[in-house]
Amino acid sequence: MAFGVLIVAMVVMAALVVPWSRPPAPRADQVDALRELPADRVARGKALHDELRPGSYFTLVLGLVFALVLGLTPLGAKLVTLMGRPFGGHWIAQAVLGGLAVVLVGEVLAAPLAAWRHAILVKYGLSTQTWAAWFVDLLKAFAVGAVIGSVALLGFYTIARLAPRWWWAFGAVGAAALVVLLSFVLPVLVEPVFNKFTPMPEGPLRTELLALAERDGVPVKDVLVADASRRTRAVNAYVSGLGPTRRIVVYDTLLREAEPPEVVSVVAHELGHAKDGDVTTGTLITALGAAAAVCGLYLLGSWTGLLRRAGVESLADPRGIALMIAVITVVGVLATPVQNLISRRIEARADAHALALTGDADTFEAMERRLALVNLADVDPNPVEHVLFATHPSTVERIAAARAYRRGDR
Numbered sequence: 001m002a003f004g005v006l007i008v009a010m011v012v013m014a015a016l017v018v019p020w021s022r023p024p025a026p027r028a029d030q031v032d033a034l035r036e037l038p039a040d041r042v043a044r045g046k047a048l049h050d051e052l053r054p055g056s057y058f059t060l061v062l063g064l065v066f067a068l069v070l071g072l073t074p075l076g077a078k079l080v081t082l083m084g085r086p087f088g089g090h091w092i093a094q095a096v097l098g099g100l101a102v103v104l105v106g107e108v109l110a111a112p113l114a115a116w117r118h119a120i121l122v123k124y125g126l127s128t129q130t131w132a133a134w135f136v137d138l139l140k141a142f143a144v145g146a147v148i149g150s151v152a153l154l155g156f157y158t159i160a161r162l163a164p165r166w167w168w169a170f171g172a173v174g175a176a177a178l179v180v181l182l183s184f185v186l187p188v189l190v191e192p193v194f195n196k197f198t199p200m201p202e203g204p205l206r207t208e209l210l211a212l213a214e215r216d217g218v219p220v221k222d223v224l225v226a227d228a229s230r231r232t233r234a235v236n237a238y239v240s241g242l243g244p245t246r247r248i249v250v251y252d253t254l255l256r257e258a259e260p261p262e263v264v265s266v267v268a269h270e271l272g273h274a275k276d277g278d279v280t281t282g283t284l285i286t287a288l289g290a291a292a293a294v295c296g297l298y299l300l301g302s303w304t305g306l307l308r309r310a311g312v313e314s315l316a317d318p319r320g321i322a323l324m325i326a327v328i329t330v331v332g333v334l335a336t337p338v339q340n341l342i343s344r345r346i347e348a349r350a351d352a353h354a355l356a357l358t359g360d361a362d363t364f365e366a367m368e369r370r371l372a373l374v375n376l377a378d379v380d381p382n383p384v385e386h387v388l389f390a391t392h393p394s395t396v397e398r399i400a401a402a403r404a405y406r407r408g409d410r
């Protein structure tokens, strides 16, 4: 019942908040845009993505197979038991160490694939990281994941022990609360683990950006610059955080590579996200999804055949962690295309906002070209892969939308 309500709430929310009605960018404009981009750079972007593709699919399949093997056989339960043994099989050791072990083994298996990816990015001159720095990043990501994972695992199994009949209700509320909390604290606690953020230096550009935000009616205290150049040549910007932790971040590479009016165009896009509350929307949809996931797990917990496969009696037993992770992994893979569809819609709306706010389709187009050429984007990707994996409209779609705007079509 609660599961149904949460799923319906999530669908209704997505239906209401996501801009579904916006017409697609005209294909004729996309074809023109593609023809006008420098062919050698377009080919290089395609070549890069051709090289990355096998590793990406392999990572996806490996993650799924690994999760299913551990979750649908007693292997996962054995691993959890093993981790708890030095602590006399205490449930906290099983829950936290067992859970982390299940995830960590998967991460270690996938690490060579991540290294393969890094080697390709270095070869194409996109990554500026040494192997040592890359490895430190990997360890940091493990550490951050371990902290967040421990909180979630400890919270979940504490609730499951205290309220054996009602854990789904408390767990759903807890999962949703954790998602909201993370949205607040990630920009101030986690992002600084990976990058240094400094306020954009005083100057005409900073003044212009803050004036733009003011004109847009979006309260922005500061524009931050991230030292992305320690890792990549790629240029980018993003908005993260909620309420007091909301910030617009531009990469230092963007300031270095792009003309100031292009930076204004990028920030106008990010202001669109802030103005439409896209971070809030994303957080709420994710929170509903997390709550629904807990209820869904509870329902699956009465499927004795499934429990028997994993060698556990109940999902409240930490030895069933691998089974839960397997279910979450499968649902996550299936949900990704839906999330990406929503993301592309929201990104297209932020583009439209940038065009309307700046009224400058030429600069918008120049910025899109720059973004694509510097980042070696696949500017006109395979439609199936685009639908499955792309979080943003393609470069040619974004340029085509700018051209339609310039003609006054939208």
Ligand SMILES: [Zn+2]
Pocket (backbone or CB within 6 Å): 269, 270, 273, 347, 350
């Ligand atoms: Zn965006």
